[in-house]
Amino acid sequence: MRTDTAPTISRHDYQPYPYRLPQVELVFDLDDVQSRVTSKLSFERVGAEGSPLVLNGEDLALESVVLNGRKLDAGDYQLNEETLTVFPTEAAITLEVVSLCKPAQNSTLMGLYVSGNNLFTQCEAEGFRRITWFPDRPDVMSRYRVTLRGDKARYPLLLSNGNLLESQDLPDGRHQAIWEDPHPKPSYLFALVAGDFSCREQAIQTASGRDALLQVYSDRGSEDKTEWALDSLARAVKWDETRFGLELDLDRFMVVAARDFNMGAMENKGLNVFNSSYVLADPDTATDASYHAIEGVIGHEYFHNWTGNRVTCRDWFQLSLKEGLTVFRDQEFSADMMAHGLTQGEAASARAVKRIDDVTALRTAQFPEDAGPMAHPIRPESYQEIGNFYTATVYEKGAEVIRMQHTLLGESGFRAGMDEYFRRHDGSAVTCDDFVNAMESVYIKQNPGKDLKVFRQWYSQAGTPRVKVELDYNAAAKSCRITLSQHCEPVGIEKLREPQSEKPPLLIPFALGLLDEHGNGISLKHEGKQLDTVVLELDTRRQTWEFGNIPSQPIPSLLRNFSAPVIVDYAYSTAQLALLAQHDSDPFARWEAGQELATRQLLKLVAAIQAKAPLDVDPEFIESWRAVLQDQQLTPAYRSRALTLPGEKILLEKTLPMDPAAVAGARRHLRETLGRELAPLWLEALHSADSGTSAPYSPNGLQAGLRSLKNLALAYLAAGNHPQATDLASRQYYEARNMTDRMGGLAALVNQQDASAGAQALQHFYEQWQHNPLVIDRWFTVQATAPSTRVSTVRTLMQHPAFTLRNPNRARSLIFQFCMNNLQGAHTSEGYEFWADQVIALNDMNPEIAARLARAFDNWSRYIPANREAIRQSYERIQQHPTLSRNVAEIVTKALKI
Numbered sequence: 001m002r003t004d005t006a007p008t009i010s011r012h013d014y015q016p017y018p019y020r021l022p023q024v025e026l027v028f029d030l031d032d033v034q035s036r037v038t039s040k041l042s043f044e045r046v047g048a049e050g051s052p053l054v055l056n057g058e059d060l061a062l063e064s065v066v067l068n069g070r071k072l073d074a075g076d077y078q079l080n081e082e083t084l085t086v087f088p089t090e091a092a093i094t095l096e097v098v099s100l101c102k103p104a105q106n107s108t109l110m111g112l113y114v115s116g117n118n119l120f121t122q123c124e125a126e127g128f129r130r131i132t133w134f135p136d137r138p139d140v141m142s143r144y145r146v147t148l149r150g151d152k153a154r155y156p157l158l159l160s161n162g163n164l165l166e167s168q169d170l171p172d173g174r175h176q177a178i179w180e181d182p183h184p185k186p187s188y189l190f191a192l193v194a195g196d197f198s199c200r201e202q203a204i205q206t207a208s209g210r211d212a213l214l215q216v217y218s219d220r221g222s223e224d225k226t227e228w229a230l231d232s233l234a235r236a237v238k239w240d241e242t243r244f245g246l247e248l249d250l251d252r253f254m255v256v257a258a259r260d261f262n263m264g265a266m267e268n269k270g271l272n273v274f275n276s277s278y279v280l281a282d283p284d285t286a287t288d289a290s291y292h293a294i295e296g297v298i299g300h301e302y303f304h305n306w307t308g309n310r311v312t313c314r315d316w317f318q319l320s321l322k323e324g325l326t327v328f329r330d331q332e333f334s335a336d337m338m339a340h341g342l343t344q345g346e347a348a349s350a351r352a353v354k355r356i357d358d359v360t361a362l363r364t365a366q367f368p369e370d371a372g373p374m375a376h377p378i379r380p381e382s383y384q385e386i387g388n389f390y391t392a393t394v395y396e397k398g399a400e401v402i403r404m405q406h407t408l409l410g411e412s413g414f415r416a417g418m419d420e421y422f423r424r425h426d427g428s429a430v431t432c433d434d435f436v437n438a439m440e441s442v443y444i445k446q447n448p449g450k451d452l453k454v455f456r457q458w459y460s461q462a463g464t465p466r467v468k469v470e471l472d473y474n475a476a477a478k479s480c481r482i483t484l485s486q487h488c489e490p491v492g493i494e495k496l497r498e499p500q501s502e503k504p505p506l507l508i509p510f511a512l513g514l515l516d517e518h519g520n521g522i523s524l525k526h527e528g529k530q531l532d533t534v535v536l537e538l539d540t541r542r543q544t545w546e547f548g549n550i551p552s553q554p555i556p557s558l559l560r561n562f563s564a565p566v567i568v569d570y571a572y573s574t575a576q577l578a579l580l581a582q583h584d585s586d587p588f589a590r591w592e593a594g595q596e597l598a599t600r601q602l603l604k605l606v607a608a609i610q611a612k613a614p615l616d617v618d619p620e621f622i623e624s625w626r627a628v629l630q631d632q633q634l635t636p637a638y639r640s641r642a643l644t645l646p647g648e649k650i651l652l653e654k655t656l657p658m659d660p661a662a663v664a665g666a667r668r669h670l671r672e673t674l675g676r677e678l679a680p681l682w683l684e685a686l687h688s689a690d691s692g693t694s695a696p697y698s699p700n701g702l703q704a705g706l707r708s709l710k711n712l713a714l715a716y717l718a719a720g721n722h723p724q725a726t727d728l729a730s731r732q733y734y735e736a737r738n739m740t741d742r743m744g745g746l747a748a749l750v751n752q753q754d755a756s757a758g759a760q761a762l763q764h765f766y767e768q769w770q771h772n773p774l775v776i777d778r779w780f781t782v783q784a785t786a787p788s789t790r791v792s793t794v795r796t797l798m799q800h801p802a803f804t805l806r807n808p809n810r811a812r813s814l815i816f817q818f819c820m821n822n823l824q825g826a827h828t829s830e831g832y833e834f835w836a837d838q839v840i841a842l843n844d845m846n847p848e849i850a851a852r853l854a855r856a857f858d859n860w861s862r863y864i865p866a867n868r869e870a871i872r873q874s875y876e877r878i879q880q881h882p883t884l885s886r887n888v889a890e891i892v893t894k895a896l897k898i
């Protein structure tokens, strides 16, 4: 732990490493208490003569250093907490370093660590330096040859990147395996796994006819839960071949599930390590959402094999180069899988559902981030701890920035740009600019005289831009003028800078349609084509477009399919929104209109709560909800999204000052009202959806949609205190034949009025699933997020024998879920104190996880005064912790600065 203030690393300070490192040989003597790593590094100097050779290291014990065959004494090198420096005089250098590390004591889950009885590594971003001294930066790429030695009974499997060259038994019950990865890679993609696993595998042939083996390793006893992950992997391989022409470049591709894991998964070359929650699934223990998440994350890590591994990042400021692009690719993969085998109309709806879910995630996590003290461009300008920048901005907004390029270039143009990107950069470590350059080379051909110069601003600007829309209809000329203007408020540390100048404009692809008063689409002439949807390229502060042949006053359908990560301002009337919510041919914009109606209703309720006025719900609003509920043309999945009220976090962003209790109260009141007023329809939806899911379980879009609608109906009935709610929820819970139904029943029971029915079900659930950690995580989560749960309940749950702070999934299931997703329980002075206690406890154990929890209330300065003051005090208490990690310190310092 560091207690000093950490230095700030700036993007502009990048310097190439003065040495090449073509070849790395590592020998591991594996042991959970203490492992010995012998490394032999062959450097070639490319920088100035006499350049010192600086290696990174952390929490290592140094045994010996040999430079070009000569053993160095302590006086021959410099050693401090973070670096080992030697001073070579030759241009070709062989450096042999022997060091020790302690996997069992490593609770950070970075570097080499123990999970269960097995050994795993996690090296991204800067974990390799916890394994051995090394130039631990992504622009140093090497071929690795790795020898793993360990006890054969304890670690029957010894895995690393690439190909297994040989394995053999050694004396004393030990054995060894030698692996070689033919692809040069940066250290963050190194991995080893040692332990006892079962394996499910599938032989495949790649597009060019090469044989390859796909393998999924997991704890013994869980082999019946890896079928979906392996199938998803095979689908991902195929998809990348067909949609991007990218083939698997390995003979063997391995996925290993780990119970203790800081994030979702890691794309180590040929040896992906996964959080077990993104691998293990069967109908009894995994929900539809888990199945979809597994498919998405399997896809994501696999797609990194090209976007991330074959072409990697020059430095960590370029993180979105691989993450934004790979999230875009996994989103498209999931959408294609969802739409597969459906009719055209159903496919469009399925894709819209995926888009709605992705945009909801963006608005829930990224919009708040972009308005808070941690606001940063998708390519950050500086950081103290890179681990803090694996953010919704870099990932999700980064994916939107890629998606906009896809929109601007079109599918085939984007594909041409990708081909060009790989033609230029395969095998190297590059920057975000290099990516845009490749895309621009195509854009310029498509649009002579134009370029992507203004578009690049998306990479250097933080904040969610607002686009204001003005519509001016000329009845005499039957023409319509659309004016778009853009503005982006200063955010985060920008607010502290004086003077504040307006940020430069962005290139915003703005998809737009027009509807007549009956809701029919009006065909628009744009750049010589007749279209239902036009994409306007807004690239100045304010621009006007004119459309002719518009028979009557039109209603605009704005930002179709969410064509840019912006907020739209347009003064719709309620009637216009209702019309769009019923008729817009763009399913995303149609959903959006309904959400806007709900938002307006909810904000009125918030105001009423604050004014202690009566809580009235507009009958028209209820009617708009009734219309969707009755619209059998819509798929169940789509209807379930359209009938879900905007989430509390999305709503909070629309209020200032933020009043969590009022927002939670407003949402609760509206759910209750809708539950009560539409009860017969919810009952009908529940029953018809129920009979639709009697087929053998499949996570496909149709079945998942029915279950999602059914669980929504049940939740509304429970919210409305329907007299049958408890019975219906009990029946669904106890008779469920899959985890989606079971969780829907359990959540409804826990959240309805009869506390004893909820308590009974929880007890039953625990007894039944106590041996399955991933299911017990769900058990903690329903309780953590129940509106009735208070700090005292959470503290009691922490005393439960099944609880541990050391396992990130478990900590997330209870602590994070409570702090971040229980507005009513967490936003109290007790809640803030509890949160600070947990940040401090985690800080000393796992700084990466602690720093994520530390962000829970980082938008504190926008809360109402009572909450604001209590949160600030808690941040100050955290700041005073004597052994604050660099990770948490950066978050707390930034939070308190605003």
Ligand code: TRP
Pocket (backbone or CB within 6 Å): 122, 124, 125, 261, 262, 263, 264, 265, 266, 267, 300, 301, 323, 390
């Ligand atoms: N690169 C990984 C991904 O996006 C995620 C990752 C980054 C990660 N750092 C990590 C995973 C640390 C675990 C621990 O897929």
Ligand code: ZN
Pocket (backbone or CB within 6 Å): 300, 304, 322, 323, 326
């Ligand atoms: Zn990734």
